[in-house]
Amino acid sequence: MNKIFEVPLYAYERSEDQDAPTPVRHPVVVIGAGPIGLAAAIDLAQRDVPVVVLDDNDKVSFGSRAICFAQRPLEILDRLGAGKAMVEKGVEWDVGKVYFDERQVYQFDLMPEAGFQFPAFINLQQYYFEDYLVQRARALQAEGKPIEIRGRNKVEAIGTHDDHVALEIETPEGAYTIEADWLIACDGANSPTRRMLGLDFVGRVFEDNFLIADVVMEADFPTERWFWFDPPFNRGQSALLHKQPDGVWRIDLQLGWDIDKEEEKKPENVIPRLKQMLGDDVEFELEWVSIYTFQCRRMEKFRHGRVLFAGDSAHQVSPFGARGANSGVQDTDNLIWKLKLVMDGHAPEALLDTYNAERVHGADENILNSTRSTDFITPKSEISRVLRDAVLDLSERYEFARPLVNSGRLSVPCTYDGSPLNSADALDGGPHRTRPGSPCPDVPLGEGFLLPLLADRFTLLTIDADAPDGFEEDGIPVTRLALKSTDDTSRALARRYLGDAKSAVYLIRPDQHVAARRDAWNEDLFRAALRRATGKEL
Amino acid sequence: MSDLILTPNIESHDDFYADLLAAHEGLSKAESDAYNARLILILANQIGERDTLRAALDAAKRKG
Ligand SMILES: Cc1cc2nc3c(=O)[nH]c(=O)nc-3n(C[C@H](O)[C@H](O)[C@H](O)COP(=O)(O)OP(=O)(O)OC[C@H]3O[C@@H](n4cnc5c(N)ncnc54)[C@H](O)[C@@H]3O)c2cc1C
Numbered sequence: 360m361n362k363i364f365e366v367p368l369y370a371y372e373r374s375e376d377q378d379a380p381t382p383v384r385h386p387v388v389v390i391g392a393g394p395i396g397l398a399a400a401i402d403l404a405q406r407d408v409p410v411v412v413l414d415d416n417d418k419v420s421f422g423s424r425a426i427c428f429a430q431r432p433l434e435i436l437d438r439l440g441a442g443k444a445m446v447e448k449g450v451e452w453d454v455g456k457v458y459f460d461e462r463q464v465y466q467f468d469l470m471p472e473a474g475f476q477f478p479a480f481i482n483l484q485q486y487y488f489e490d491y492l493v494q495r496a497r498a499l500q501a502e503g504k505p506i507e508i509r510g511r512n513k514v515e516a517i518g519t520h521d522d523h524v525a526l527e528i529e530t531p532e533g534a535y536t537i538e539a540d541w542l543i544a545c546d547g548a549n550s551p552t553r554r555m556l557g558l559d560f561v562g563r564v565f566e567d568n569f570l571i572a573d574v575v576m577e578a579d580f581p582t583e584r585w586f587w588f589d590p591p592f593n594r595g596q597s598a599l600l601h602k603q604p605d606g607v608w609r610i611d612l613q614l615g616w617d618i619d620k621e622e623e624k625k626p627e628n629v630i631p632r633l634k635q636m637l638g639d640d641v642e643f644e645l646e647w648v649s650i651y652t653f654q655c656r657r658m659e660k661f662r663h664g665r666v667l668f669a670g671d672s673a674h675q676v677s678p679f680g681a682r683g684a685n686s687g688v689q690d691t692d693n694l695i696w697k698l699k700l701v702m703d704g705h706a707p708e709a710l711l712d713t714y715n716a717e718r719v720h721g722a723d724e725n726i727l728n729s730t731r732s733t734d735f736i737t738p739k740s741e742i743s744r745v746l747r748d749a750v751l752d753l754s755e756r757y758e759f760a761r762p763l764v765n766s767g768r769l770s771v772p773c774t775y776d777g778s779p780l781n782s783a784d785a786l787d788g789g790p791h792r793t794r795p796g797s798p799c800p801d802v803p804l805g806e807g808f809l810l811p812l813l814a815d816r817f818t819l820l821t822i823d824a825d826a827p828d829g830f831e832e833d834g835i836p837v838t839r840l841a842l843k844s845t846d847d848t849s850r851a852l853a854r855r856y857l858g859d860a861k862s863a864v865y866l867i868r869p870d871q872h873v874a875a876r877r878d879a880w881n882e883d884l885f886r887a888a889l890r891r892a893t894g895k896e897l
Numbered sequence: 898m899s900d901l902i903l904t905p906n907i908e909s910h911d912d913f914y915a916d917l918l919a920a921h922e923g924l925s926k927a928e929s930d931a932y933n934a935r936l937i938l939i940l941a942n943q944i945g946e947r948d949t950l951r952a953a954l955d956a957a958k959r960k961g
Pocket of ligand 1: 390391392393394395396413414415416420424425426427428485512513514515545546547548550551571651669670671672678680681682683684685686687
């Protein structure tokens, strides 16, 4: 059995800061070595920004928690040096089956779009994800990059000031204080930072409980996602079976509201339930069991002066649709390049308010989607159940009803429509999917792919268009990537970036979102677009 | 603009209404509710257009 989550990964070690006569000041401190804190720290270190990560624990996430990672986060994690390891270890699946009552009503094949380096999504235990991120942080350290993870360092108090933040930290060897120019709070859904700063976290609690179990079994179930509405083994409720690596299966069983959580969690109560579901003759071992009540909520603002919130500390969604970890990775992807520009004096602090604007938009989209899924899975009134059951009944015979079945909409990246960083779309006939604000879709280019060529900096992507090799504005360099539509024989480049246009020039942000596009190079307009994209026209 | 038709448009309206009642005959309250729900979904799919569906939802809210 896999017990990676019981091994300390970043054991406590005494830091020089603990013996310093006055508090040591750090450029950036991250609270929380969960997936989001680690992603933030790696992104900073890759940009040579010194970062200290504090975590009250010394191990990876207990239990598998997030298991479904979508394409866009995998692309971001590739930029952070962990995406390929995740895909290698992860499980890919295409077929989903939907059951209602005693019968299968239909099955679907995801048929993912071709021409992307990363799959539509993979299943992988969160502890592997965190383990790969810790390994990546260690590799960066070995290269001399300024990243440090301090285990069993619990933040107990936070003092906010105009130009810095002070942190009181408890360790096995007593307390000490440090200061940070910038603090990124990735301390999870119960965020102590949020509490210590007296900030709100409003939203909706769903009056329902789910039993989440990871079981290890040598069953020959195919690698598919099975979802049950109102099955005989869990009447009136739902259930989900999903495969992870190492012969581990994720089982979600809806339990309802009036239950005794501690009772339900006991193996003597869990095992008979699972036997009903899997059949008496299937041998399995329980790896992890937990009971969850779902909430959909977010902070009103993700930036409070020098404190920036990212991941679950800023927003929480129900697990249907796998948007928690996936959206947190997109938070840090949005935040870190902006923070670096502000720290270097190349952009005004107001650029960080666009982190708030863009990621609040992302969080609202995720909350909306996961609320809708939850409302479908657990109807809140008699009539919503009648309608839900009607959809399921019809889905068996009529194809039209299948798209209405909502057992979780898989996470797709957010387009920052209406962001103050976008310039107006000036590419006539350009594809909708690459309008300003969109994340760049990948494209195969010979042996490689487009996205790795766009990473970390501003890029001027030209397709069948002339332009200088690059330009600089206020110390921010832009490098040209010159492509011809014929560079991609599959024509995905033309389909995704030209549409009906003959040529195109794109200004692409360091997080691979489109800032501006037009049919030809125009120096004044692209300089203006760069100023806008770096918060100078706010 | 939505294309919701609120002027008479049902062919042989008396026959249709009789068919609708007949479809519910012999059904319990729960079965009738389920039948209505399936029917709404089938009709909604026939309309398809978001604006028209929205206008229909609004029109149904107004009673007289
Ligand atoms: C059952 C379940 C299933 C899920 N499935 C999915 C899925 O399929 N896909 C998906 O994308 N997401 C999923 N999620 C959500 C996902 O697990 C979270 O979104 C993700 O872990 C959030 O990461 P985080 O880094 O923001 O917070 P966390 O992982 O909660 O990390 C917070 C860290 O902060 C540390 N910390 C807290 N307080 C302090 C303090 N005072 N001082 C120092 N350190 C502190 C903690 O020790 C912890 O390491 C699921 C969640 C659950 C519960």
